Amino acid sequence: DVKVTQSSRYLVKRTGEKVFLECVQDMDHENMFWYRQDPGLGLRLIYFSYDVKMKEKGDIPEGYSVSREKKERFSLILESASTNQTSMYLCASSFSLGRYTFGSGTRLTVV
Amino acid sequence: DQQVKQNSPSLSVQEGRISILNCDYTNSMFDYFLWYKKYPAEGPTFLISISSIKDKNEDGRFTVFLNKSAKHLSLHIVPSQPGDSAVYFCAAKGGGTSYGKLTFGQGTILTVHP
Numbered sequence: 664d665v666k667v668t669q670s671s672r673y674l675v676k677r678t679g680e681k682v683f684l685e686c687v688q689d690m691d692h693e694n695m696f697w698y699r700q701d702p703g704l705g706l707r708l709i710y711f712s713y714d715v716k717m718k719e720k721g722d723i724p725e726g727y728s729v730s731r732e733k734k735e736r737f738s739l740i741l742e743s744a745s746t747n748q749t750s751m752y753l754c755a756s757s758f759s760l761g762r763y764t765f766g767s768g769t770r771l772t773v774v
Numbered sequence: 775d776q777q778v779k780q781n782s783p784s785l786s787v788q789e790g791r792i793s794i795l796n797c798d799y800t801n802s803m804f805d806y807f808l809w810y811k812k813y814p815a816e817g818p819t820f821l822i823s824i825s826s827i828k829d830k831n832e833d834g835r836f837t838v839f840l841n842k843s844a845k846h847l848s849l850h851i852v853p854s855q856p857g858d859s860a861v862y863f864c865a866a867k868g869g870g871t872s873y874g875k876l877t878f879g880q881g882t883i884l885t886v887h888p
Contacts, residue, residue, distance in 0.1 A: 667817070694874050703783065705863060705880035706818075721875075753817055757874050762808060765817030 666690075669754050669766035676773050682741040684769050686754030693758060695737035697721075697729065700751040700768070712737055744773045777801045778866050780879035787886050793851040795882050797864030800845065804866040808876065809838060809849050812861045821862075822849070854886045 670685035688695065694713050698706040698721075708721030710729040718729050726748060730738045737756075741748055749772050755763040779798045787793045795809075805826040810818035824831040824838045824847070831838050837850045851858055864879040 672815075696875070698878070703880055705778075705780070706865075706878035708875065708877075711875060755817075762820045762823065763810075763818075763874075763876060765810075765819070767817045768815070770815075 667754055667756055667764050667766040669752075669769050671769050672767065674769060674771045676741075676744050676771065678745060678773055680741075680744045680773075682744050682771070682773075684739040684741075684752055684754075684771070686737045686739070686756075686766055687735055688737075688756040688764070689735065690756060690764065691734065692756035692764075693734075694756060695731065696755045696757075696763070697727075697737070697739045698753045698755065699723070700753055706753065709739065741771075746773050749773045776880075777804075778864055778877050778879040780862075780864055780882050782882050783880070784883040784885070787854045787884065789856055789886055789888050790853045793849075793854045793858065793884055793886065795849040795851075795862050795864075795884065797847050797849075797879055798845060799847075799866050801866070801868060801877075802845070803868045804877075806867040807838070807840060807847050808865045808867070809836075810863045810865060810878075811858075812863065812881070818863060851884075854884075856886050856888050859884055859886050 667688045696711040697709040712718045712731040728740045752769045754766040757763045808823040809821040811821045812818040840847045861881045865876040
């Protein structure tokens with residue numbers, strides 16, 4: 664069964680910490696995406712990657728960075744976590760013209 | 775600027791009746807539209823899609839309608855079942871070199887009462 668796996672379901676971090684969210688896909692997809700979901704705002708794109716070592720900013724990249732050293736792995740980094748980054752984070756992957764497959768999400772709370 | 779909008783935050787429907795979820799978009803470059811369904815504590819799952827060259831696509835109880843002139847699409851669920859209770863997201867993909875990037879709406883919470 665093909666899947667996108669996010670390393671943590673729930674995380675609690677302190678303000679100012681550096682936070683790493685990991686995502687791995689086993690479908691050999693070129694494209695990988697990081698979204699955050701907030702009530703009333705839907706899913707907003709943070710960063711995406713269309714190839715190894717390639718990355719593009721999404722709609723809300725401020726405070727985040729990403730890393731894609733291998734095709735199957737896409738990491739989201741919160742350089743210095745803040746309370747307004749408390750959210751549900753969703754990773755997805757796809758072929759260029761295909762539909763997304765999402766991971767189960769990481770619920771991050773910054774205190 | 776919100777390019778994909780779902781103006782109804784929630785919808786409540788009786789089991790067996792029709793559920794109609796609506797979505798509006800502003801970008802005429804969008805060429806492919808999708809609906810995703812999300813349960814709490816799970817990632818969204820693909821439900822149904824439609825290309826901009828079509829005006830209707832059907833899959834079992836789910837039908838998506840596209841009105842390009844109005845930049846409007848809708849998802850019909852007939853008959854609605856309690857297991858359909860979830861958040862529904864409309865999404866759109868632009869043409870050209872968008873790398874398959876999807877723009878999502880805010881979501882509509884559907885509650886189907888037994």
